[in-house]
């Protein structure tokens with residue numbers, strides 16, 4: 001798998017939480033509903049958190065499910081070290097295996113009961129790469145195991161208006177004009193926005209069934225699907 005064009009290192013990593021703090025309510029919806037998608041997981045579930053970043057979804061789930069154990073997959077050293085520190089502070093670090101690298105290099109041991117991949121697959125520009133990414137997740141799940149995926153998406157007829165709203169929200173959250181221009185340039189060169197139908201087809205091709213788009217918060221859409 002090729003490296004994404006955007007690296008989450010240096011300032012991009014150390015300021016990540018602060019930069020998006022005002023937009024956190026959008027993620028709160030995602031966390032709440034992802035947890036409900038996982039309602040049928042066993043009490044001692046193993047959960048794979050792909051692109052764990054600074055640990056937002058992992059911490060949300062770990063604090064609510066004291067028996068669950070997690071594998072956090074994250075290629076950025078800086079994001080992973082912030083994640084590790086926050087997990088330690090929250091007292092959940094001992095239930096997390098930290099894999100500082102890519103998913104394809106994570107040894108396949110026991111299967112996982114559920115998986116998340118939030119705000120990462122849109123960095124895989126080629127459909128083949130993106131399919132391969134979801135396949136790597138599918139291979140590691142129990143049959144029937146749910147995946148919750150969230151990405152920036154293409155909203156077809158509504159896209160232009162929602163994009164304007166999205167950029168307005170970024171301004172509200174404190175992005176300067178210069179940062180906004182950089183963000184827009186990155187969206188064009190390093191992010192692939194696919195439609196709902198394209199995402200569902202990708203998930204099915206990668207070995208998932210019943211892909212369901214259960215949430216849209218401005219430009220972010222979220223899907224659940226079960227491993228076949």
Ligand SMILES: C[S@@+](CC[C@H](N)C(=O)[O-])C[C@H]1O[C@@H](n2cnc3c(N)ncnc32)[C@H](O)[C@@H]1O
Pocket residue numbers: 004007008050051052053054055056057073074075076079102103117118119120123
């Ligand atoms: C926008 S952040 C999202 C972090 C977290 N999931 C969240 O919602 O806050 C994207 C993360 O994906 C990581 N990443 C980039 N390419 C990846 C890949 N191929 N596999 C796993 N993680 C990747 C980046 O290092 C970064 O931490």
